[in-house]
Amino acid sequence: MPIISDRVEIERKPKLGGGGPGKIPHRRGFGGGDDGDRGRPEDFRSRNQRMRRYRIGMALCLVSVTAVFVALTFLYVFRLGKGRYDEDAHRWVTDWITLKLPYLLLWTNSLVLLLSSATLELARRTMEKKEEFAAMGIVPPRMRRDLPWLGITLLLGFGFLAGQVVVWNTLRHQGVYLVSNPSRSYFYLLTGTHAVHLAGGLLALLYAAGGRFLALRFESQRIAVEVTSWYWHYLAFLWFGIFALVHFARG
């Protein structure tokens, strides 16, 4: 096997048009497995190319996620406004019953989610630093001051999901069921859809964190953390959007 430094290419933008698929040499010790990468050195082009296409993929994924949540928000507002003006009683008649939200729980969950977003960002930055070593073919040294940010994020992420389950259980014990009123249906729908999306993010983080066992290359691990962090921050943002919606537009 030739020395690794031969294959490191100075990253630069291709002069014309877009680039080809970014291929990285396969290296023992850094694991293997990648999208169709057979690990031939002549395929090596640029590390950034590979990161770039995953970032584009994530941006597109976010477009679709946005479409879904925008649609659900429209439905919520539409359903909230449905009703009629009773001429005789001189008042607006609607079957929408305002939902009393468990604010303490919801704020706790929000805090947990916000924290997880912050720790994921720290994990991402740590990996970014380590990548310099990986590019030179050196196993990234363990930096003393680094906490296992990825693990902490996972814990917080699962904590948020558990917190959401607690919220749903609390509401259930108060007799607030999915079917009892549209305000309930929409609350469960919005929070549930968000939780399902978040669980997807957790799976991706688990994949990145289990990199050692999956024989994942550091490079792939870093990409997984990078694009999932975009997703994660976006879901945190969406969470506050949903929270604001069910708070301010509670009818």
Place this chain on the structure above:
Amino acid sequence: MPMLNQTPDPKAIRNDSDPSLRSGFQKARNLFSTDHKIIGRQYFFLSLAAVLVGAWLSLLMRIHLVWPKAIILFLGEIKPENYLAQLTMHGTLMVFFVLSTVPQAGFGTFFLPLQLGARNMAFPRLAAVGFWTALTSFLVLMAAFFVPGGAPGAGWTQYPPLSALASAGPGQGLGTDLWLVSIGLFCLSSLMSAAGFVATTVSHRAPGMTWMRMPLTCWSWFVTSILILLAFGILLAAVVLLMLDRHAGTSFFLPGGLLISGRAIAHSGGSPLLWQHLFWFFGHPEVYIAVLPAMGVTSHLLSVFARKPVFGYKAMVGATLAIGALGFMVWGHHMFVSGMNPYAGFAFSTLTTAIAVPSAIKTFNWVATLYGGRIRYATPLLFSAGFVSLFITGGLTGPILAQPALDTYLHDTYFVVAHFHLIMAMAGLFAIFSATHFWFPRMFGRMMNERLGRLHFWITLFGAYAIFVPMHLLGIAGHPRRYSDLSGVQYVAAMAPLQKFITLAAIVTIAGQLIFLANLFWSMRRGPAAETNPWECGTLEWTPASYATKEGPGEWRPQVNHGPYEYNVPGAENDFIMQDAPAS
């Protein structure tokens, strides 16, 4: 520049250039390949299976409409609920698994990377998972035929309350559940595939392949993918909501006070209109998801076979983008009679009519591309010209249906059936046929038979017009659609001879498709071996070097120096210039 026009081994092309892939074990491995060429062909055969079932169902429906008491082999007499199930499944199969699968996911997965000069899609595994999800979705849908109660009968649009209540009809139980699961899976599959398309187009273009040097096929696949990303998520959300209404007891789409067989339902407060808004917010872009790739193929082929550059390339790109953008603002025109604020109706009507502008730009450019060209009358050209013809004929009734006043009368009549079958189904089908004939040598290494192709073309062209032009007349005369048997209704009975004519035309036309099938399968095995670039086309998928690419490593990295449609350039040696030819 001397053109390298060799004759590669067709078997090598089908096995993706690797002789070692011919063994049984390797073939099995090929099945789950992440190579875009294999996935593209897999989508092609999936659609072929779907179109066979869909066409068979349409044949059954046409026979039933004319001879309601006819006994069909193995099926017996077609009952009204069977008719509705056939109608639903025909629409679902044709719209989802044929028209939005083969032009986009089929030919797109195969040719997008090749035309851009990339070795594979940006996310090959995602593309493979996308196909296997689509196949699962297809199998789930087919399973609906065999469950108790049979397939759903609420139409491919699945309007609630009919689709939301299991007790509402024979197919409304498990059949509808399977339909919803199938379409949910299909949404996921399309989203995965579309994300790969956009990422490939943005990041995998070869050096020199600027945006304005992309073939128009790539442009239309790109815009269509964006439409898919925005539209299919909405359908997925709607499907989940409908599932909740059916199984969790919510009332998103179900109003109160409904009686099913004399018993009141427990739901209340929902709105069936909500489903219509959600569905058509997906459903109208879906029309363009089906037809934009067809338009791209047509633009591409007309230029190749007229040996002329595409007339107004930039205008074509602009029109594609404009159609994509306007497509999201017009969903309300499907709902003029559902109850709508007249101002909203006016806005939808105006925007719908506005789509005629980019469509007319495209049509004008197609005709102008042909004008004065040295036309080569090959089968792909015939089908492309057929596309233009059908697109115009079907398109002219569009502005009519876009007027709320006229639509109130024509809604739910055969006029609408004729309109969308001509512009979407028949035009789309013609583009699929032309693309199949054109790219067959690249996909399977052999040529299709020209004589059979022409025969098939003329039968299909006359057949399409013979079936769908009379349907306009039925619609104007007030013949409603979706009814299984109207033989007792006096004013409809007067139209029986025309219905009979349509059915006969349909039988002949569908029988004519056997010519295509025979040609396809015969050519796949026994057709003459194709040259590298049989149509003398300038885009990258025909370069000899592109044949050598495989999944993963490959040396192919073309340097693009030319536009996609440089035909008959003065002073050039050949009448066309490959995109990767050295810059002059």
